[in-house]
Amino acid sequence: MESSIQIGKKKYLISRLRLREWLKLEDNRIRIKEATESKDIDGFAEGVYSYISVAIGVSSEELDELYWYEVINIFETIQAENFPKYEFPLLESKTKAKTVRWDYPERTWYIWANNLADTYGWNLEYIAELDIDDAIGLLQEILVNDQLEKEWEWGLSEIAYSYNSSTKKSEFRELPRPDWMKAPPEEIKPIRMPKFLMPLGKIVGRDGKEEILQ
Amino acid sequence: MNLKRSLKLYKMLEPHLPEDLELEPFDFISIIVHNIKESKRHNDYIDILEFVSGMPRSELLSMEFIDLFEMFAEGMTDLQIIYLAKFCRKMGLSDA
Numbered sequence: 001m002e003s004s005i006q007i008g009k010k011k012y013l014i015s016r017l018r019l020r021e022w023l024k025l026e027d028n029r030i031r032i033k034e035a036t037e038s039k040d041i042d043g044f045a046e047g048v049y050s051y052i053s054v055a056i057g058v059s060s061e062e063l064d065e066l067y068w069y070e071v072i073n074i075f076e077t078i079q080a081e082n083f084p085k086y087e088f089p090l091l092e093s094k095t096k097a098k099t100v101r102w103d104y105p106e107r108t109w110y111i112w113a114n115n116l117a118d119t120y121g122w123n124l125e126y127i128a129e130l131d132i133d134d135a136i137g138l139l140q141e142i143l144v145n146d147q148l149e150k151e152w153e154w155g156l157s158e159i160a161y162s163y164n165s166s167t168k169k170s171e172f173r174e175l176p177r178p179d180w181m182k183a184p185p186e187e188i189k190p191i192r193m194p195k196f197l198m199p200l201g202k203i204v205g206r207d208g209k210e211e212i213l214q
Numbered sequence: 215m216n217l218k219r220s221l222k223l224y225k226m227l228e229p230h231l232p233e234d235l236e237l238e239p240f241d242f243i244s245i246i247v248h249n250i251k252e253s254k255r256h257n258d259y260i261d262i263l264e265f266v267s268g269m270p271r272s273e274l275l276s277m278e279f280i281d282l283f284e285m286f287a288e289g290m291t292d293l294q295i296i297y298l299a300k301f302c303r304k305m306g307l308s309d310a
Contacts (some may be wrong), residue, residue, distance in 0.1 A: 036306045041221040044307065048217060066222035069294055072301055 004079065005056075005074050007066065012056045014077050019135045020128035023109045024054045025082060048075050055082070083132045091179040092138040115142050144181065151175050215292055219265075223293070224302045226262050228309060229253065233299050243290045248281065262286070266293070 002015045017025060028051040035043030048071065049060035055078040063071055085093065113127050119142050127135075137149065154160050154175040161170040203211045215223070230249040232242060250259045263274050263282060266289040274282065302308055 032305075039307065039309065041225060041307065042218060044305075045218040045221055064216050064218065066216065066217055068217040069297065071217045 003077055005077065007058060007070075007074075008061065012058065014056060014074075014081050016081050017055065017132070018128060019112070019130040019132055020109055021054060022082060022132045023112060025078075026104065027106070027108055028054060048072075051075060052078060054175060073152075084131070084136055086137075088136045088140055090136060090143065091180075093178065093180040095179050112139060114138055143178075147177060147181060220293065220298055221302070223262070223265060223306070224298055226258065226265065227295070227299075228302075229255075230258065231299055235303070236294055237291075237296075239291055239296060240287070242296055243287050244255070246290070249284065259286070263289070266290075 002013055004011055004013050006012070028047055030043060032047035032051065035041075035047050046060070050062045052058060052063055052074055053060060056074070109128075113124055114123060116127050116130075116135065116138060117124070120138075125155070149175075156173070160173055160175070162173055163169075164171050201212070205211065227246060230246050230253065232245040232249070235242075237245070247259070250256065259282075260274055261270060263269070263286055266273050267274070267285060277285075
């Protein structure tokens with residue numbers, strides 16, 4: 001569903017972006033998140049302006065002239081329009097991408113394009129115009145296949161097994177998975193404990209409250 | 215007020231904002247003033263008024279309390295301060 005907004009006399013259509021432009025939006029979302037974490041309010045505002053500029057082409061200078069409420073309204077409308085349809089685990093990765101020597105602006109697009117082109121043989125123009133849900137789903141499948149293949153090869157190699165001198169046996173060490181592929185930790189269930197095993201005497205809780213157990 | 219200035223204003227107001235953002239605007243603003251008074255950081259009140267009104271500090275200091283309060287309340291209402299606080303907290307810009 002598309003929505004429209006008016007800035008001055010000009011009307012702008014807010015629509016769901018295609019992959020290449022959406023990745024620029026994502027880069028800006030990360031920039032906003034980093035500014036939020038460091039409580040950098042100017043960086044946050046710049047990130048919001050840049051986010052809107054990518055989506056509808058309004059310059060930061062024009063946005064700086066607008067009332068804050070309008071800017072936030074536009075920002076939230078663009079965000080709502082461009083949320084992926086599903087909660088892809090790939091996007092929930094908590095590991096911060098490490099900066100490397102060979103980084104450059106908009107590298108995210110080339111990483112995605114490289115993976116999709118390599119697997120499906122599509123050209124850049126086709127990949128750039130992919131629907132974001134399709135692109136995220138496909139990239140996740142590529143990365144899962146890649147990881148499972150590596151795990152298989154790892155299992156066949158000697159380095160996957162280390163000798164435990166106390167048990168005098170070789171033990172298999174799993175190849176670490178990216179955090180978005182790991183199963184969430186199981187919730188610890190409360191265990192009933194017999195009364196005679198309960199501690200006796202004065203118990204001081206973490207909150208400093210004292211309780212006498214008899 | 216543009217986004218950059220409104221975020222600066224939020225940072226000035228933040229230590230004095232009520233926890234509850236669902237209050238009526240007048241109650242919300244009254245609690246801010248009460249919190250500033252309680253914190254004994256009276257300069258914050260004048261700093262905020264100076265920032266919002268653009269009036270010189272000396273002029274603000276010569277005004278009656280009730281006029282200052284009226285100006286403060288009007289400024290905060292016009293700036294939709296509750297919505298600003300909700301947005302900033304939602305985005306994680308809050309120090310708390």
